[in-house]
Amino acid sequence: MKSYSIEFREKIVTAYFQGNTSIRKVAARFSVAKSFVQKLLSIHKCQGSLEPKKPGGKMKGALYGTEVQLQTMVERDPDATLLEYCEYWGENYHQWVSKSAMCRALQKQKLTLKKTSRSDQGKTERVRNLRIEHWQKVKQIAPENLVFIDEMGVLLGLTRTQIRSYYGSRVYDFKPFYRGSKVTVIGAISLKKVLAVMTLDGSMNGKAFQVFVEKCLLPQRKDSGQKYFRDTNECGNVVK
Numbered sequence: 001m002k003s004y005s006i007e008f009r010e011k012i013v014t015a016y017f018q019g020n021t022s023i024r025k026v027a028a029r030f031s032v033a034k035s036f037v038q039k040l041l042s043i044h045k046c047q048g049s050l051e052p053k054k055p056g057g058k059m060k061g062a063l064y065g066t067e068v069q070l071q072t073m074v075e076r077d078p079d080a081t082l083l084e085y086c087e088y089w090g091e092n093y094h095q096w097v098s099k100s101a102m103c104r105a106l107q108k109q110k111l112t113l114k115k116t117s118r119s120d121q122g123k124t125e126r127v128r129n130l131r132i133e134h135w136q137k138v139k140q141i142a143p144e145n146l147v148f149i150d151e152m153g154v155l156l157g158l159t160r161t162q163i164r165s166y167y168g169s170r171v172y173d174f175k176p177f178y179r180g181s182k183v184t185v186i187g188a189i190s191l192k193k194v195l196a197v198m199t200l201d202g203s204m205n206g207k208a209f210q211v212f213v214e215k216c217l218l219p220q221r222k223d224s225g226q227k228y229f230r231d232t233n234e235c236g237n238v239v240k
Contacts, residue, residue, distance in 0.1 A: 003052040004032075004052070006050055006051065006052075008030075009040055009050040009052075010050060011030070012026060012030050012032070012037060012040055013040055013041065013044050013050065015029065015030070016037065016041065023037045023038060023041075061101060061104055061105060062095070062097050062101045062105075063089075063095075063097060063101060063102070063105035066093075066105070067109065069093065070105060070106065070109055071109065073085060073088060073089070074106070074109070074111065079115070082099040082102050082103055082106075083099060085102050085106075086098070086099055086102050089102070138227070138229075141227050142225075143191050144190070144191050144192070145223065145225045145226050145227055146190065146191065146226075146227060146229065147188050147189070147190050147195060147226050147227065147228045147229070148188065148189055148190075148228075148229050148230075149186070149187070149188045149217075149228060149229065149230040150186070150187065150189075150230070150231065151184055151185060151186035151187075151204055151231075152184070152185050153182045153183070153184050153185075153203070154182055154183045154184075154185065155181075155182045156181050156182060156183065181201075181202075182201075182202065182203070183199055183200070183201060184199065184200050184201075184202065184203060184204050184208075185197065185198075185199050186198050186199075186200075186204060186209070186212055188216075188217050188220075188228070190226075195217060195220045196212070196216035196217045196220050197216070198211075198212045198215075198216050
């Protein structure tokens with residue numbers, strides 16, 4: 001709401017000091033609240049001016065100005081819980097804050113909650129040597145001759161994960177269970193386009209992979225210099 005002008009405020013104070021009136025009558029005369037007239041008289045007495053105060057800005061949080069420390073904390077332990085962050089903050093900076101205060105401070109940092117998980121086998125010396133050996137073999141191949149083959153499985157036993165219910169009650173439902181029932185999608189992609197795609201019921205095996213190669217992939221092969229790469233499994237040696 002916009003503040004009353006200084007001229008209007010002065011009229012109210014002047015009307016009161018002219019005498020033969022009361023705060024209630026002045027408030028009724030200018031159609032303002034009685035408390036507003038009392039406030040103007042108090043300001044005039046203490047400050048000698050009726051200039052309205054500037055509106056206050058946003059309240060600063062408990063962790064305002066600690067962006068660098070927050071960034072260091074998150075980089076040190078990115079998957080910690082809010083409670084663990086609060087404990088770390090109290091032990092290291094001697095400032096104990098609530099989980100909600102920590103949550104608001106982290107939200108202002110524009111952090112994401114996405115996580116990419118990789119197998120811990122990738123850290124072993126054997127896997128590192130295999131990667132180096134593989135890179136030595138493929139680094140001379142032109143990128144346009146690379147073809148990557150990969151597959152994914154889609155489980156059919158899916159159900160909706162959320163449902164509405166009133167407070168104090170809970171809705172129960174049954175989740176479909178299909179033992180081994182799924183759809184497998186396999187495809188090959190080059191630098192420019194998708195070369196072949198095939199779907200099948202169930203899991204991938206050597207015979208199904210050979211059908212994909214002979215019926216879907218090889219008819220799209222236009223360059224004898226193409227090199228095919230696929231994740232290592234029991235049917236990975238079919239492609240020559």
